[in-house]
Amino acid sequence: xxxxxxxxxxxxxxxxxQDVIHGLSQQQKTLPCRxxxxxxxxxxxxxxxxxxxxxxxxxxxxxxxxxxxxxxQHIGPQAALIEYGAGASVKTQILLxxxxxxxxxxxxxxxxxxLEDTAQRLQQTFSHLNIQPVIADFTSPFTLPALSNSxxxxxxxxxxxxxxxxxxxxxxFLTAAHQHLGDNRQFILGFDLHKSADILIPAYNDAxxxxxxxxxxxxxxxxxxxxxxxSTGGFKHDARWNENESRIEMHLxxxxxxxxxxxxxxxxxxxxxxxxxxxxxxxxxxxxxxxxHNANWAMRKVWMDSDNLFAVALMEPL
Numbered sequence: 001x002x003x004x005x006x007x008x009x010x011x012x013x014x015x016x017x018q019d020v021i022h023g024l025s026q027q028q029k030t031l032p033c034r035x036x037x038x039x040x041x042x043x044x045x046x047x048x049x050x051x052x053x054x055x056x057x058x059x060x061x062x063x064x065x066x067x068x069x070x071x072x073q074h075i076g077p078q079a080a081l082i083e084y085g086a087g088a089s090v091k092t093q094i095l096l097x098x099x100x101x102x103x104x105x106x107x108x109x110x111x112x113x114x115l116e117d118t119a120q121r122l123q124q125t126f127s128h129l130n131i132q133p134v135i136a137d138f139t140s141p142f143t144l145p146a147l148s149n150s151x152x153x154x155x156x157x158x159x160x161x162x163x164x165x166x167x168x169x170x171x172x173f174l175t176a177a178h179q180h181l182g183d184n185r186q187f188i189l190g191f192d193l194h195k196s197a198d199i200l201i202p203a204y205n206d207a208x209x210x211x212x213x214x215x216x217x218x219x220x221x222x223x224x225x226x227x228x229x230x231s232t233g234g235f236k237h238d239a240r241w242n243e244n245e246s247r248i249e250m251h252l253x254x255x256x257x258x259x260x261x262x263x264x265x266x267x268x269x270x271x272x273x274x275x276x277x278x279x280x281x282x283x284x285x286x287x288x289x290x291x292x293h294n295a296n297w298a299m300r301k302v303w304m305d306s307d308n309l310f311a312v313a314l315m316e317p318l
Contacts, residue, residue: 013226016035016225017262019035020262020263023275024262025267028276029275029276030275030276030277031276033277033278034137036214036215036277036278040217041111041218042088044213044217046090048206048210048211051211053207054206055199055309055310056160056309060091060159060190060310060312061090061091061094062305063310063312064095064312068098069098071314074300075099077151078149079101079102079186080103080104080105080150080154081154082153082154082180083105083106083108084157084161085110086107086109086115086118087109088118089107089122092105092122092156093122096125096129103130103147103151104132105122105126106131106144107119107131107134109135112135115135116133119131139165139172144180152184152185152186153184153186154181154185154186154187154188155177155185155188156187156188157188157189158188158190159190160280160310162190163192163247163281164278171291171295174291174292174297175295178295178296185317186314188312189313190310190313191310191313192281192282192310193283193285193308194282195308199309201241203248204250205238209237211237211239212237215250215277216232216235216237218252218277219232226262227263228260233255234254234255234258235253236252236255237252239251245279245281246283247280247281248280249278250279251276251277252277253272253274254271254272254274255271257270257271285302285311292315297315297318299314300313300315
């Protein structure tokens with residue numbers, strides 16, 4: 001069963017408008033990072049994952065290839081794999097190829113058209129597999145399809161997406177996963193580890209400018225969907241390392257003093273004023289263990305690369 005293509009629902013547009021107007025009315029202007037991932041944003045992010053500066057994807061891919069046999073033994077047969085924020089599901093194919101007795105794969109993503117394209121491509125490769133995509137924001141309530149042939153459910157949250165979330169959001173998400181996954185649940189979590197800013201800054205401010213296009217695309221989306229008049233040439237992308245919060249911050253910085261109209265409302269920008277669009281936190285292993293423990297998950301096993309850049313953990317209920 002594949003997701004149907006459709007324009008944004010009025011409720012989604014209302015939420016987008018509310019988030020934009022509210023966020024840009026704050027002293028530190030901000031926008032929720034989930035709005036970065038329209039179809040164009042999702043395509044640009046997949047390009048980012050292939051850039052030489054962007055270490056997380058290739059590092060996690062190598063870890064998954066090394067540990068997938070071990071994962072298969074822990075997971076067992078007739079499990080449903082539930083992926084939160086699936087994107088193009090590139091790394092997921094490593095699991096799908098080795099977990100040959102999966103009963104279903106459920107990719108969840110907020111970008112409906114992009115999700116459908118991904119599901120169609122995967123169905124051609126894994127014709128035997130029951131693939132049931134769900135269009136949803138995984139940080140909000142949603143319902144999984146019925147998976148009656150599954151003995152268990154395994155959550156999959158790869159990449160460094162958990163780094164986009166605050167402690168409270170991580171707790172809510174991991175707690176909700178208990179309900180989604182039901183009895184005999186397990187969870188595979190990818191997370192980015194502490195490292196030098198000399199590695200981090202180039203990863204989020206690449207020489208080719210793809211991350212800048214990804215960030216600026218949010219302004220194009222606001223123009224298109226909310227009848228705004230942003231000029232992307234009036235803003236520049238900026239990736240900053242916040243040592244105190246242990247996170248990369250992405251900002252859009254106003255090059256000049258300017259006035260923008262959005263959905264009939266006027267927003268003023270001073271020269272140098274920024275819109276904070278995304279965080280990407282970097283974790284110590286103890287911090288992740290504590291966050292998971294507080295949401296009633298225990299780490300059964302952790303795999304890391306030889307340079308300790310990234311980690312993948314298998315979690316089970318406490």
